[in-house]
Amino acid sequence: MKFGVFDHMDRAGPDLGRQFEERLRLVELYEGAGFHAYHLAEHHATPLGMAPSPSVFLAAVAQRTTTLRFGPLVYTLNLYHPLRLIDEICMLDQMSGGRLELGVGRGISPYEVGYYGVDPATGPERFAEVLAVVLKGLVTRRLDHAGKYFTFDDVPIEMQPAQRPHPPLWYGANSLESADRLAGQALNVVVGMNPQGVGAFAQRYRAAWKALGHDQATLPFVGLSRHVVVGDTDREARSAASRAYALWYDALLHLWRAHGVGLPRQMIPAEFEDALDGGYIIAGSAATVRDRLKRDNEVASINYCLCRLAFGDLSFEESRRSVELLASEVMPAL
Numbered sequence: 001m002k003f004g005v006f007d008h009m010d011r012a013g014p015d016l017g018r019q020f021e022e023r024l025r026l027v028e029l030y031e032g033a034g035f036h037a038y039h040l041a042e043h044h045a046t047p048l049g050m051a052p053s054p055s056v057f058l059a060a061v062a063q064r065t066t067t068l069r070f071g072p073l074v075y076t077l078n079l080y081h082p083l084r085l086i087d088e089i090c091m092l093d094q095m096s097g098g099r100l101e102l103g104v105g106r107g108i109s110p111y112e113v114g115y116y117g118v119d120p121a122t123g124p125e126r127f128a129e130v131l132a133v134v135l136k137g138l139v140t141r142r143l144d145h146a147g148k149y150f151t152f153d154d155v156p157i158e159m160q161p162a163q164r165p166h167p168p169l170w171y172g173a174n175s176l177e178s179a180d181r182l183a184g185q186a187l188n189v190v191v192g193m194n195p196q197g198v199g200a201f202a203q204r205y206r207a208a209w210k211a212l213g214h215d216q217a218t219l220p221f222v223g224l225s226r227h228v229v230v231g232d233t234d235r236e237a238r239s240a241a242s243r244a245y246a247l248w249y250d251a252l253l254h255l256w257r258a259h260g261v262g263l264p265r266q267m268i269p270a271e272f273e274d275a276l277d278g279g280y281i282i283a284g285s286a287a288t289v290r291d292r293l294k295r296d297n298e299v300a301s302i303n304y305c306l307c308r309l310a311f312g313d314l315s316f317e318e319s320r321r322s323v324e325l326l327a328s329e330v331m332p333a334l
Helices: 016-033 054-064 082-095 110-115 120-137 178-184 195-211 234-258 272-278 286-300 316-333
Strands: 002-007 037-040 069-072 102-105 142-146 151-156 169-173 188-191 222-231 281-285 304-308
Touching: 016 054, 016 316, 037 054, 054 069, 054 082, 082 120, 082 151, 102 120, 110 120, 110 234, 120 142, 169 178, 178 195, 188 195, 188 304, 195 222, 195 286, 222 234, 222 286, 222 316, 234 272, 234 281, 234 286, 272 281, 281 286, 286 316
Parallel strands: 002 037, 002 304, 037 069, 069 102, 102 169, 169 188, 188 222, 222 281, 222 304
Antiparallel strands: 142 151
């Protein structure tokens, strides 16, 4: 079982410069603790994401680490010009010595892409075209493409990634039905469901992978992301987690509430206790967290455990303690 870190970079307070620096210090701790990768979200015009340009922050991550893999989860492809994104991907991969993990997606909010003048209704076909152009541009020296949204005629491509043919691809999945398609594309996947839902997804993904003639030993990552807070006692950890979760959830609702609508689907319970019971958040002592992760990971049948360790108003020290206890008492047992 490998462990990773997912980070929304939701607003933690008024001093954004301090938040960035403390997050980079945490990233250094993630590397020392043995995490496989650090995954950063992209959001716009919302306190849910204060790193609207993932490449800028990840360039700093590349310089503060030497072995930790990292990447966006995800680049919101519909907001990018393909040539610009090809350059950014190649730069990050080269700057880090080939440690980039490339997450791609359409984003969850139509309002964010709408602010940029992109019609949300074009999302699926625009995403497919941008992804096709980017993947082509990462493996060729001259780019030709004639599509609905972009046309390129013999454009020279000077940049190349360090990893060939390109960095590993990631996608955020939210439906069981997408498992067959994603297995066919050999994408690493983080699934936005409870452990039981992820278990059904993983079973279908594995079956599709086998049907394609692939060895299970080469199965891409299938992961589950959860908020995780580890403290010296259950009471201490749950008190901090409950406080921080309320602020994070408020940020999650921000744009939807501003437009007078609710979330399009119940992605995660609003109440802390419901989220705790459902396995969307795990908080407690090292023993409590270890036992819950072990049980839920087995139910979910995952090979990648993704933790959200900094969210809401968790202090640097509270997140640091979670990392220390995970590394010393939880991860070795899983």
